[in-house]
Every structure is written in C-alpha cells, then in structure tokens.
Amino acid sequence: MAVRLLRAHRAPTLKLVAPAVRSDVTSIAEATWRSHVTVAGRIRSVRVQPRVGVPTLECTLVDDTGGITLVFLGRRKMSGITCGRKIVAEGTVGEHHGRLAILNPMYELLGDEQDAAGQ
Amino acid sequence: VSVATPKAPPKPLPPESANDLPETRAYRIKDRLLGRPLHNDQLPNERLGKPTALAVFASDNLSSSAYATEEILRVLVPAIGIAAFALVVPITVAMLVVLAFLILSYRQTIKAYPSAGGAYVVTRDNFGLLPAQFAGVALLTDYVLTVAVSVAAGTAAVTSAISGLAPYAVPISIGFIVLITIGNLRGVKESGRVFAVPTYFFIANMALLLGVGIVRLLLGDLPVESAHHPGLVPFGSGAEAGLFMGASLYVVLHAFASGGAAVTGVEAISNGVSAFKVPAWRNARTTLVIMGSLLGVMFLGLSVLASHMHVAPFADGTPTVISQIGKLVYGSGAVGTLLFICLQLGTTLILVLAANTSFADFPRLASFQAGDRFLPKQLTKRGHRLVFSNGIVALATAAIALVIVTGAKVDRLIPLYAIGVFTSFTLSQAGMARHHLRIKEPGWRRGLLINGTGAVLSLAVDIVIAVTKFTHGAWAIVVIVPVLVALLVRLNHQYESEKTELEHDAQAAAEEPILRRHVVLVLVESLDRSAARAIQYARTLLPDELRAVHIVHDPQQAEELTEEWSRLALSRLPLELVDCPDRRIPQCVAEVVARETASGDTEVSVLVPRRHYQRLWHSLLHDRTAESISRAVSRIPHANVTFVPYHFDAPEEVR
Numbered sequence: 036m037a038v039r040l041l042r043a044h045r046a047p048t049l050k051l052v053a054p055a056v057r058s059d060v061t062s063i064a065e066a067t068w069r070s071h072v073t074v075a076g077r078i079r080s081v082r083v084q085p086r087v088g089v090p091t092l093e094c095t096l097v098d099d100t101g102g103i104t105l106v107f108l109g110r111r112k113m114s115g116i117t118c119g120r121k122i123v124a125e126g127t128v129g130e131h132h133g134r135l136a137i138l139n140p141m142y143e144l145l146g147d148e149q150d151a152a153g154q
Numbered sequence: 155v156s157v158a159t160p161k162a163p164p165k166p167l168p169p170e171s172a173n174d175l176p177e178t179r180a181y182r183i184k185d186r187l188l189g190r191p192l193h194n195d196q197l198p199n200e201r202l203g204k205p206t207a208l209a210v211f212a213s214d215n216l217s218s219s220a221y222a223t224e225e226i227l228r229v230l231v232p233a234i235g236i237a238a239f240a241l242v243v244p245i246t247v248a249m250l251v252v253l254a255f256l257i258l259s260y261r262q263t264i265k266a267y268p269s270a271g272g273a274y275v276v277t278r279d280n281f282g283l284l285p286a287q288f289a290g291v292a293l294l295t296d297y298v299l300t301v302a303v304s305v306a307a308g309t310a311a312v313t314s315a316i317s318g319l320a321p322y323a324v325p326i327s328i329g330f331i332v333l334i335t336i337g338n339l340r341g342v343k344e345s346g347r348v349f350a351v352p353t354y355f356f357i358a359n360m361a362l363l364l365g366v367g368i369v370r371l372l373l374g375d376l377p378v379e380s381a382h383h384p385g386l387v388p389f390g391s392g393a394e395a396g397l398f399m400g401a402s403l404y405v406v407l408h409a410f411a412s413g414g415a416a417v418t419g420v421e422a423i424s425n426g427v428s429a430f431k432v433p434a435w436r437n438a439r440t441t442l443v444i445m446g447s448l449l450g451v452m453f454l455g456l457s458v459l460a461s462h463m464h465v466a467p468f469a470d471g472t473p474t475v476i477s478q479i480g481k482l483v484y485g486s487g488a489v490g491t492l493l494f495i496c497l498q499l500g501t502t503l504i505l506v507l508a509a510n511t512s513f514a515d516f517p518r519l520a521s522f523q524a525g526d527r528f529l530p531k532q533l534t535k536r537g538h539r540l541v542f543s544n545g546i547v548a549l550a551t552a553a554i555a556l557v558i559v560t561g562a563k564v565d566r567l568i569p570l571y572a573i574g575v576f577t578s579f580t581l582s583q584a585g586m587a588r589h590h591l592r593i594k595e596p597g598w599r600r601g602l603l604i605n606g607t608g609a610v611l612s613l614a615v616d617i618v619i620a621v622t623k624f625t626h627g628a629w630a631i632v633v634i635v636p637v638l639v640a641l642l643v644r645l646n647h648q649y650e651s652e653k654t655e656l657e658h659d660a661q662a663a664a665e666e667p668i669l670r671r672h673v674v675l676v677l678v679e680s681l682d683r684s685a686a687r688a689i690q691y692a693r694t695l696l697p698d699e700l701r702a703v704h705i706v707h708d709p710q711q712a713e714e715l716t717e718e719w720s721r722l723a724l725s726r727l728p729l730e731l732v733d734c735p736d737r738r739i740p741q742c743v744a745e746v747v748a749r750e751t752a753s754g755d756t757e758v759s760v761l762v763p764r765r766h767y768q769r770l771w772h773s774l775l776h777d778r779t780a781e782s783i784s785r786a787v788s789r790i791p792h793a794n795v796t797f798v799p800y801h802f803d804a805p806e807e808v809r
Contacts, residue, residue, distance in 0.1 A: 077733070077735075078733065079732065079733050080730050080731060080732040080733060080746075081716075081730070081731045082701070082728050082729065082730045082731075083716050083719055083720055083728060083729050083731070084720070084728050084729075085719055085720060085721075085722035085723065085724045085725065085727055085728070085729070086720060086721055086722060086723050086724075087722075087723050087724060087725040093728075111720050112716075112720070117709065117712070117713070117731075118706040118709070118712060118731050118732065118733035119706065119709070119733040119735060
C-alpha cells in the first residue's frame with residue numbers, strides 16, 4: 036500500500052521507455068519462467084559486488100508493466116549497463132536468488148547513438 | 155584455572171560527572187538566562203505564612219482597585235454626566251456585596267478542597283469533565299486577559315507619571331510581559347519574597363492616600379475638579395437621561411459590569427491552599443478575608459474620593475483616575491509630589507505583579523487540563539527550573555498578542571474581562587452546592603445556602619456583564635469560549651483514540667512472532683569517512699541481507715563510486731546504484747525501502763550517515779538530506795531509520 040501511496044505523487048511525465056523499437060519485444064509482465072523473451076526498458080538499479088565477492092553484475096530492468104533482473108555472471112562491469120540507460124535485452128527467463136531473471140542476456144543499447152557506438 | 159597474570163581488581167563505577175556529554179549551545183544560553191537546572195527534589199514545597207501568602211496571592215485581587223473605579227466612571231460619565239459622581243459609590247457598594255458573597259463561598263471551597271482547589275477541580279469533581287472544560291477555558295482566557303489588563307494598566311501608570319512615554323505604551327507593555335515571563339521561567343521560589351515588597355508598598359501607599367484623602371474630606375478642604383480638561387471623556391447630560399428610567403438602569407448595570415473587574419483574583423487563594431502553613435485551610439481562609447477586606451476598603455475609598463472630587467477618566471486612559479486622585483489629594487508641594495511618585499510606583503508594581511499571579515495560575519490550570527488530556531500534553535511538562543515552562547510561554551504569547559491587538563488600552567480590554575472569571579465562579583460555586591448535597595457534612599445546609607447564593611449571584615453578574623458589554627467586545631469571549639471548548643473536546647477524542655490504539659493488546663503485540671527477514675540498507679553518497687562509519691556499524695549487525703545503496707543523481711559520481719566499490723575488500727556487501735530520474739532523493743530511498751517491505755515478511759533498517767558539525771554556521775553550509783530521508787522512510791511500516799553520526803573536528807577515537 037505504501038508503494039501505491041508514494042507512486043501516486045510521482046511525476047506522470049516519466050514514461051519509462053519509448054514504444055517498442057523492435058517488433059518482437061514483449062512487455063516484462065508477460066515474461067514467464069523458462070520462456071525466451073525480448074524485453075525493453077530502463078535500468079532502474081545496478082548492483083556491483085566488492086572485490087572479494089563473487090563477480091556478478093546484477094541490474095533491474097523495468098518497463099511500464101513491471102521489472103525483471105538481468106544477471107551477468109562472472110562480470111564486474113558491462114559497458115553501457117548504467118543506471119537510467121534504456122536497453123533491449125534478450126534471453127531465456129530463469130531464476131536468480133528467488134527472483135525472475137535473465138542470465139547473461141544479449142543486449143542492445145537504445146537512445147544515445149554515440150554511447151551505443153562505444154561498445 | 156590459570157593465575158599467571160594477576161588481574162586488576164574491579165573498581166567502583168566512575169562518578170556521574172565523569173561522563174558528562176557536551177551541552178548544546180542553546181542549552182548553555184538557557185542555562186545562563188534561567189539559572190542552573192533544578193533537581194526534581196527541589197520542587198517548591200516551602201509553605202507560606204499568612205503575611206507572605208497575602209503578598210503572593212492578593213496582588214491580582216488588590217490591584218483591581220487601581221482601575222475598577224475608573225472603569226465604572228468611564229461608563230457613567232459619558233452617559234449621565236455629573237450625576238455619575240453620585241452613582242459611583244452605590245455601584246461600588248453593590249459590587250462589594252458580590253465580593254462579600256464570593257469570599258464567603260470561597261471559604262467553603264477552601265475547606266472542602268484543601269489540596270488542589272480551583273474552579274476546574276471543583277467543577278470536574280461535581281459535574282464531570284465537560285462542564286469543567288468550560289470552567290477551565292473561561293479561567294484560562296481570563297488569565298490571559300489579566301496579564302494584558304494588568305500590564306496595560308501598569309503601563310498606563312507609568313505613562314501617567316511620565317507623559318512623554320505615552321506613544322510607547324505597546325512596547326513598554328511587551329517589555330513588562332517578557333520580564334515577567336523570564337522571571338517565572340527562572341522559578342517561583344524566588345518570587346515569593348519578591349512579591350512581598352511591592353504588595354505591601356502598594357497597600358501602604360493606598361492607606362496613606364485614603365487616610366489623607368478622608369481627613370481632608372472631613373476637614374472640607376478637598377479640591378473639586380472642573381469638567382473642562384481637554385481629553386476627558388465627554389460628559390453626558392444627566393437631565394435628559396432621567397436617572398431612574400429604563401435606559402439609565404441599563405447604564406447602571408453596564409457600569410456595575412465594568413466594576414466587576416474589581417473582584418477578579420478572588421479565586422487565587424483557593425487555587426493554592428496547599429502552599430499555606432498548617433493548618434492550611436484555616437490560614438487560607440483568614441488570608442482570604444483579609445484580602446477581601448483590604449480590597450473592599452481600597453475600592454470603596456477610591457470611589458468615595460473620586461465622587462467627591464469629580465474626577466473623570468481621560469479618553470485615552472492617561473492620566474488614570476487613581477493618579478488624578480493622588481495629585482489632588484497630595485497637592486503639588488514637594489512632599490506631595492514625592493508621595494504622588496510613590497503612589498504611581500506602587501500602582502505600577504502591583505499591577506505588573508498581578509500579571510504574575512496569572513503566570514502562577516495559568517500553567518497550573520493548563521497542566522490539570524492537559525493531565526486530563528484536554529490540552530496538549532506538553533503543558534504537563536515541568537521545565538528547566540521545575541515550573542510549567544510551556545504553559546508560561548503559551549500565556550506570554552497569548553498576552554502579547556492581545557496587547558498588540560488592543561494597543562495596550564485598558565478600556566478596550568476591560569469589556570473582555572471578568573466574563574470568564576464570573577463563569578468560573580458560577581461553575582465552582584454550583585459545584586460546591588452539589589458537593590454539599592452529595593456529601594452532607596455537618597453544617598451542609600449553611601454551606602449550601604452560601605454557595606447556592608454565591609452561584610446565583612455570580613450567574614446574575616455574569617449575565618449582566620455578557621449583556622451590557624456584549625457590543626463592546628464581550629461577544630468575542632462569548633464566541634471564543636465555546637469554540638475553544640469544542641476544540642478541546644476534539645483534542646481529547648484524538649488523545650483518547652491514540653491511547654486506545656496504543657494500549658490495545660500491547661502485551662500480545664510484543665509477544666507476536668517476529669518478521670522472517672531483516673534487510674539492512676546503508677545509504678552511501680560517496681566512499682568517504684562518514685560512509686565508512688556507517689559501513690562499520692552495519693557490519694556489527696547480523697541481518698539476512700546487507701547492502702549499500704547509492705541514489706544516482708550524478709552519473710560521473712556513480713561511475714567513480716562503482717570503481718572504488720569494486721576495489722573494496724569486503725565480501726557480502728554489494729552496492730546498489732538506483733536511478734532517480736526525478737531527482738527526489740528522499741522519495742527514491744523510500745521506494746527502495748518500500749520494495750523490500752512489500753513482501754510483508756521483511757523488517758528494513760536504513761542506516762543514514764549524518765554529519766555532526768561543531769559550529770552552527772558549518773551546518774548551514776549543508777542541506778539536511780539525512781533528515782528529509784528519514785522523514786520519507788519513516789512513513790513506511792516496518793521501515794526503521796538509524797542515523798550514524800560522523801563528528802567533525804573531533805578527536806580520532808570519538809568519531
């Protein structure tokens with residue numbers, strides 16, 4: 036309930052992502068376990084591990100319908116995976132620490148062309 | 155068991171002064187201004203002898219004589235002109251009859267409620283809480299008015315003596331109120347003795363004034379004022395009003411109502427019976443009678459002198475009637491002038507002290523009402539010097555506002571005055587009558603008769619005051635008191651429902667199974683020493699999940715922090731970077747927390763590093779993000795905020 040209460044006051048202009056850029060993009064809410072999906076959205080948060088921890092980069096991708104975790108195993112850093120970036124990610128939906136996740140997805144940066152060219 | 159290394163034997167605990175924490179600057183200022191804090195044991199339990207008690211409790215009552223005659227004349231003179239001087243004495247006598255009954259009635263109250271009397275307690279015990287709120291609010295408003303009236307009248311006494319100060323009446327009045335407030339915040343104990351001097355000085359001055367005046371009156375050499383000073387209130391013509399016509403009856407009643415201000419303060423002794431030496435109630439009764447007699451003599455004497463010398467009040471209040479009487483009685487010789495100055499000084503002092511009586515009574519009454527949960531709870535708190543500091547400040551604020559609104563004019567304040575006091579008289583006397591009917595102590599019939607008559611008489615006077623002064627400002631009180639009572643009742647409902655909720659099954663709630671998961675989030679702005687403190691603290695906790703959270707407002711900084719974090723040699727402490735597209739950091743943190751608690755089985759602790767600055771201006775250089783984050787997060791159930799302090803300019807080990 037608290038979330039709804041807080042949300043009610045957020046600025047309505049923050050549309051999370053542009054309308055589907057690719058024809059095969061599905062909304063995150065429709066992603067089901069063990070299916071192969073292509074989703075698009077904004078990276079809401081990125082989780083980095085300190086040196087001693089298991090090298091894993093996790094981030095949360097959200098669109099207007101929901102959110103899903105993207106996990107890059109064995110990596111500390113992926114270029115372009117920063118907070119607020121808009122990306123399209125593709126992969127098989129699995130599970131990571133009890134949450135719905137796509138492990139080692141393929142991804143493509145959206146928006147800013149210069150940044151995208153960097154990869 | 156090894157005894158190889160002899161251990162030092164345990165020592166006693168260090169003295170309490172050894173771990174004194176540094177005091178804040180505000181506290182140090184307060185300490186300087188109000189004196190050292192008093193220990194709980196120092197609660198004034200000193201008992202007063204009759205002479206001191208008279209000085210402490212009578213100043214409000216006796217001081218009324220300084221303006222009561224004037225207020226009667228102020229009504230009479232414009233209406234019936236010269237005939238006013240014939241009517242002022244009969245009206246005074248009528249008022250004194252009321253006074254006599256009140257004193258008789260309060261003698262009963264003092265005996266029946268020797269510990270904590272007062273209209274509020276008497277009404278509450280006999281009629282219940284709601285009528286008691288009327289008594290309480292009526293008295294509270296009147297205490298505020300007493301302060302305003304006394305201070306305004308005291309200021310008028312100053313400006314009567316030094317006419318150059320007349321334009322500064324409002325600042326002078328506010329200055330008096332502030333002085334009295336500080337004095338009271340320092341504590342009442344000292345003020346007991348402070349009271350004695352001015353009260354007796356005033357009594358001596360009045361005795362001298364009335365003595366000289368009456369002697370000169372009997373010798374027949376008192377001067378008579380002509381009614382042709384500029385600035386006097388306009389004289390009405392008595393002929394056309396016809397002294398005993400209906401219209402004049404109204405004028406007489408109106409004058410009587412204005413004179414009602416004279417008896418205010420009678421209740422002071424009944425509020426403080428416990429402060430008297432044993433046998434408290436007997437001493438209190440004696441003091442009450444002495445006080446009433448003194449007031450009666452002064453009031454009557456001044457009215458007689460005013461009526462003989464045809465002293466009329468001035469339209470703007472200065473010089474006052476009492477100062478005119480002083481000038482005329484003492485003459486203009488050197489001795490006369492000296493005596494006149496003494497009289498003015500005495501009047502000023504007692505009027506200002508009368509305000510002080512309210513400062514003793516208002517906070518106590520407010521604390522009673524707050525104790526019954528009809529006023530904000532803060533009013534029950536004793537402050538630095540064991541007085542009800544919040545009540546004192548509340549009274550001062552209200553009185554200053556009133557003085558500013560009315561421009562420190564006594565005649566604008568008087569119509570508001572006395573309704574409250576007579577309402578509380580009526581309720582407390584009726585309460586006493588009920589008390590006699592319930593308890594039926596020996597001699598209850600006599601008590602019932604006295605208190606019944608007192609109640610009826612007070613009610614009659616109250617109605618007269620409300621009706622005759624209605625258009626002059628009394629309407630404000632007639633409106634304000636019920637509104638305030640309604641407000642208090644609303645407040646009470648709020649307190650009661652809070653109490654019901656908080657106390658509902660508290661034991662079961664404490665024994666409920668705890669939530670399954672505990673997540674600790676450390677807010678990190680950048681990897682600096684204050685964040686390090688928070689991380690250190692977080693590592694002492696043993697949560698199910700621990701992570702640092704950084705709200706991204708600057709991608710550059712986020713990048714640097716990521717670099718630094720991935721070099722950090724800590725396991726199990728991931729850093730989460732959270733996007734904040736609308737730059738509202740507290741809201742963003744709250745959302746992160748809300749996502750954790752959403753499952754319903756998680757308790758979240760948010761650790762917020764907070765910097766502590768040694769100097770006030772240092773903290774002005776920074777915003778108060780930590781506080782606003784805490785406010786936003788605290789709105790979420792099962793979210794708990796912990797501040798982790800970082801102290802600047804402090805020795806390494808205490809940071």
